[in-house]
Amino acid sequence: MRGSMAALALAFAWLSGSSHAQEITLESVPPVVVSTVPKAGSGDVDPGLTEIRVTFSKAMQNGSWSWSMIGKDSFPETTGAPNYLEDQRTAVLPVKLMPGKTYAIWLNSQQFRNFKDAAGQPAVPYLLVFKTSE
Template sequence: MRHLFPGRFLGLALPLCLLAGPVSAQAVKSPARPSAETPTPVSPVTVMPPTDKPKVVATWPASGETIAPGVLVLKVVFDQQMTPRDFAYGLGADGDKLGCLKTPRLLNDNKTFVLLCTTLPGKTYAVALNPSAPGGPAFSNLAENRAEPSTLTFTTGAGEPVTKLRDAIKAAGLGGLDMPVEEAPDVAKTTP
């Protein structure tokens, strides 16, 4: 009899499960999900440790030096990594106006700025570095500390002028990859 008893319940259990299945699924319904929130955009933050003000450790030409006139790659080397788009230079006191491109280029060492210029024979040039008032553009390190204002003064002789860019690059002690200007991409090649 014991053997028949469970069989009867199994026969009843299947129809009861089918009837109770949907009901129990509704009864055990999971809590309502909150609506999906739109993610809040957050810009990356870089925290820099305190740093010293950048210092000029080398220039071409060196201050007080006499160089050949003509094409000049003006070079300013700092003691630490600098911000590529932060720079300020201008006419120094008691100097002739130096003809240069508007924007210097920061080389791959991230410490050396180069600027393509032209000079005339028998002149004294004074280039002011960070000449403007505080708050304006300035040569700055990665922590945005500004270099102290300084002036680079040099003269040109009356000798044979430098007429080729490669000779000016060599005179500044730069290699072939240290071009003072970047070429703009060829529009015809980049347009689909």
């Protein structure tokens, strides 16, 4: 919760900026997560799922990501290197999931900010939480 509030405060501070009004454009704002597979908050994810996909609001820097853990017990076992799909917006993490387990993964965090758009602007931190079925 504290991380989410910090992310909101950071986004608000960025948007409010200085006393001079800045034009808000898709290019000027930080990238944000627009969808995930599995869907955030899902409680019945197939443990046979072999990759986690996160799509951002704009093209991202290839080779730059921060799949961050809250703790070792809630981070999935990885089975390969992270990568982006051809759209440069969808990050993929190959994983091996266990049945009946809750996973929590930060996509960027206060400490790690390597999910960046093509201009080098870090994405707003996002906490992906889901549980696999038995």
